[in-house]
Each structure stands twice: as C-alpha cells, then as structure tokens.
Amino acid sequence: MRQASITIHKAALQHNLQRVKQLAPKAKTICMVKANAYGLGVENAIHALDQADAFGVACLQEALEIRATGNHKPITLIEGVFSETELLTAIKEKCECIIHHRQQLDWLLHHKTAYQNAGLKVWIKLNSGMNRLGFKVPEIINVIHQLKDENFHCVLAMHFANADVPEHPMNQQQIDQLLHVKAVCEPIEVSCCNSAAIYNYPELHFDYVRPGIMLYGASPFDDRSAKDLGLQTTMTFTAGVMAINRIKAGEKVGYGSRFIAEKDISIAVVSIGYGDGYPRAYQVPVFVAINGQRFAHAGRVSMDMMTIDITGYEDQIHPGTSVELWGEHISVDEVAAANGTIGYELLCRLTERPKRIIQD
Ligand SMILES: Cc1ncc(COP(=O)(O)O)c(C=O)c1O
Structure with a gap:
C-alpha cells in the first residue's frame, strides 16, 4: 500500500493548549479549529482539545461539523452568518455570532428573542485598520450601545494585522482604538489575541484569547521557532x-x-x-x-x-x-x-x- 500518512500527536496538542493557559491564565481559551483544524482534522483536534473553553470557526458549516460529533462546547462563528437562514441554524445549534456589518445586525435584531433565549453572546467586530471585516470607530460604539440597550451580552472583538511584528506602528494604532471603544462601552468583554498576540501582548489577553497556529505546534513568527516558544510538534x-x-x-x-x-x-x-x-x-x-x-x-x-x-x-x-x-x-x-x-x-x-x- 502507498505509504503517506499524518500522525497526530494528541498529547502535544494538549501540551500546546496548556501553554496557552500558562501564558493567559485569566482568559478563556477559544481554540481556533477552522479550515479542518489547520489540516489536522477537526474531529481529531476537538477530541484532543477537551480542555478548550470554546471553539472558533470561520463559518456555520464548520460549526455543524463539530456539532455532528456530539460536541456541545460553545462555538463562535468568527465571520458570523452569511444569511438570515443561517442565523436560525446558528441559534438552534447554539453558535455565537460575530456581527461585522449592518445586515447581520438587522438579522440579529429580527431574531433577538430566540438568540437571547439560547443564552448566546454577540461578538461585535472592530475594524481598527485591518480593513477586512468590522465596524469602524465611531460606528461600532453606536452598534454596541444599541445591542446593549436591547439587552444583548456583548463581546468586543478585534484582530491584529501585525501581531507577529511587535515594532510595527499599526499595532499601537489598533490597540488605541480598541481601548477607546472598550472604555466608552464598559462594561464589555473583549477579545483580540491570536497566537502571536498571546505571546507579544500579555496585557491584552482580556476575557478570551483565540489561539490557532500555536496549538498546532507551528510558529506565528518568522524569527522564533515553535520549539523556542515552548510548543510541541503535533x-x-x-x-x-x-x-x-x-x-x-x-x-x-x-x-x-x-x-x-x-x-x-x-x-x-x-x-x-x-x-x-x-x-x-x-x-x-x-x-x-x-x-x-x-x-x-x-x-x-x-x-x-x-x-x-x-x-x-x-x-x-x-x-x-x-x-x-x-x-x-x-x-x-x-x-x-x-x-x-x-x-x-x-x-x-x-x-x-x-x-x-x-x-x-
Ligand atoms: C479572527 C481570528 N482570530 C484568531 C485566529 C487565530 O490566529 P493564529 O492562528 O495566528 O493564532 C484567526 C486566524 O486566522 C482569526 O482569523
């Protein structure tokens, strides 16, 4: 038989998750398992990552793959839903949604009662300069105030464009905007750290960290190896x-x-x-x-x-x-x-x- 295989080391995945928890002891860990858990296979990954507080995926389809295994941990759809119908499924399957544009906000408000009855938080995405998804300042402040007035439990979410390059001037600009929105919208939960930011910005771990690549034993940095970061090969x-x-x-x-x-x-x-x-x-x-x-x-x-x-x-x-x-x-x-x-x-x-x- 043709020999070509990928051996997944469960203990190494668990070690890397513990490394996250050691670096960010106060934050909850949302393990990013999108793109088939970075190639490892989502079922393999979620089985090994049983100490995760929640999972993060790009879309509903990926969340449904997790639910199909019988796993009931919280899931965040980091791009939110792509249609109103998807929102209904997300609610039924207890998946928390990111809101990054007005149409998603309208769908959410339309299904407010069902969403809230499912006990789901809503994540609001700040566009602080990456210019992919999210509301800019000051629009995001209005969106958050509106959602809070409607009794939603809100999480402010941001993503760094250059977390792997600490000296990059964009980082401080993004942090300033995040801290401004956080201050204006207090009390609010916050999440902004991917793997590189977990290492580089311990003061920004806040309520939830969102590690991906470090769980899988690869480095988010050009100049620091996974071994140097205390990670094991998965x-x-x-x-x-x-x-x-x-x-x-x-x-x-x-x-x-x-x-x-x-x-x-x-x-x-x-x-x-x-x-x-x-x-x-x-x-x-x-x-x-x-x-x-x-x-x-x-x-x-x-x-x-x-x-x-x-x-x-x-x-x-x-x-x-x-x-x-x-x-x-x-x-x-x-x-x-x-x-x-x-x-x-x-x-x-x-x-x-x-x-x-x-x-x-
Ligand atoms: C919004 C968001 N958070 C967290 C992550 C995880 O990033 P990393 O694999 O660099 O830890 C990603 C991955 O692309 C992401 O898009």
Whole structure:
C-alpha cells in the first residue's frame, strides 16, 4: 500500500493548549479549529482539545461539523452568518455570532428573542485598520450601545494585522482604538489575541484569547521557532521510499529536467507529492529526514512522488523506508520558508489523501 500518512500527536496538542493557559491564565481559551483544524482534522483536534473553553470557526458549516460529533462546547462563528437562514441554524445549534456589518445586525435584531433565549453572546467586530471585516470607530460604539440597550451580552472583538511584528506602528494604532471603544462601552468583554498576540501582548489577553497556529505546534513568527516558544510538534507527516535509482553524472531527474546530477548519485523516489498537499514551489533546497538524517530534494516535486538524493546512505535506505516530510526533525515552518510561504498555508493545504492516524 502507498505509504503517506499524518500522525497526530494528541498529547502535544494538549501540551500546546496548556501553554496557552500558562501564558493567559485569566482568559478563556477559544481554540481556533477552522479550515479542518489547520489540516489536522477537526474531529481529531476537538477530541484532543477537551480542555478548550470554546471553539472558533470561520463559518456555520464548520460549526455543524463539530456539532455532528456530539460536541456541545460553545462555538463562535468568527465571520458570523452569511444569511438570515443561517442565523436560525446558528441559534438552534447554539453558535455565537460575530456581527461585522449592518445586515447581520438587522438579522440579529429580527431574531433577538430566540438568540437571547439560547443564552448566546454577540461578538461585535472592530475594524481598527485591518480593513477586512468590522465596524469602524465611531460606528461600532453606536452598534454596541444599541445591542446593549436591547439587552444583548456583548463581546468586543478585534484582530491584529501585525501581531507577529511587535515594532510595527499599526499595532499601537489598533490597540488605541480598541481601548477607546472598550472604555466608552464598559462594561464589555473583549477579545483580540491570536497566537502571536498571546505571546507579544500579555496585557491584552482580556476575557478570551483565540489561539490557532500555536496549538498546532507551528510558529506565528518568522524569527522564533515553535520549539523556542515552548510548543510541541503535533503532526508528523511521512511517506515511504518506493524505489531507488542509480543516476549517472549528467543525467536529469523529474519534470522540467531541472536537476542534473553532477556526479554518480542515488535517488530515492518517495510516495508523496502536491496531490497530498506537499508544496512544489521551493526556492531554496528543501530537506526531508530519514532516521533523523537530513536529505535534500533532487528535482521537482510531482503530484504523487518526489525524489531525494540519498547518495552514501544506500545501505540504510530501501523501498519501504519511512521518510519524514515534516515533524520532529524538519519543522513545517522550515518547509514553508523554503517555499516562500507560512506554516499555516502548508497545514491548511494538506489534502484528504494522506491518512490521519491519532497517537495518544
Ligand atoms: C479572527 C481570528 N482570530 C484568531 C485566529 C487565530 O490566529 P493564529 O492562528 O495566528 O493564532 C484567526 C486566524 O486566522 C482569526 O482569523
């Protein structure tokens, strides 16, 4: 059978959640499990994250996947609902909604009694400069006052555009606006910290923190590794050697014939490719690990296969040998950097093809 699998380390996920709680002991933790829990599989993640106070997802469909597992923890829809019908389902399934534009506000007011009877809080999104979703100051103050007058339990929500770059001037501008709205609308609960902000802004943890990437053991920072942040690897992505070929100096490997052997070498063909979500577009050498030893790619990654140079290790590597694409020895952040992207994207891009295996 084709070897390509993703082992999910449940204990590591739990460790990373404890790390959040250690960093933000007073805040409730909304574990972000959108995009199939950053590729880990939402069911795997929510099962491991049983100490979460709540879950955060992008849309109702993702919330329904959680409810389908029988999980009844609070859920926040961080983009709110996309229609009035969705709002009715959100109420029935006890999902708290973000309000980021007037139409959502109208729907909410229209179904005020049902929403409130379900015991749901309403999250109001501040657009403090990210300019994706939310009400700007001063409109948000009117919206919050209106909702408070209607007896809604309100949470003021904001998202940083540059939480990973503490010296970025935008951060203070966003914080100033948040603190202004908070002061004018007191008493009000507040939430603004993603993973990077949990590390960089301990004074802004407030009532709820919203970690995503740090739970999954990758770093939100370019210049600090997950290990340095006290996080554990939650995923080991592996495949198997399918064939080993001897290549003569001057021979080429793979699509585009971009790799040309400078001397006689041995190539291992590994059963993984972009059809599994492994990235193709690397700019600098990318490595995999076999028994903890690093080996470089040789030639382009194709849909189902990749090729690596194993010269000198022919006696240790055979068809069936396991190859780590990322995990304990090669971080997803390293592979992402070599591909000009971030760990988030590689995790979310994993396809259904590699089987997920849960390890306690
Ligand atoms: C509104 C919101 N909060 C929190 C998060 C989690 O961010 P991170 O994965 O950087 O911790 C996200 C992720 O994109 C988000 O959109």
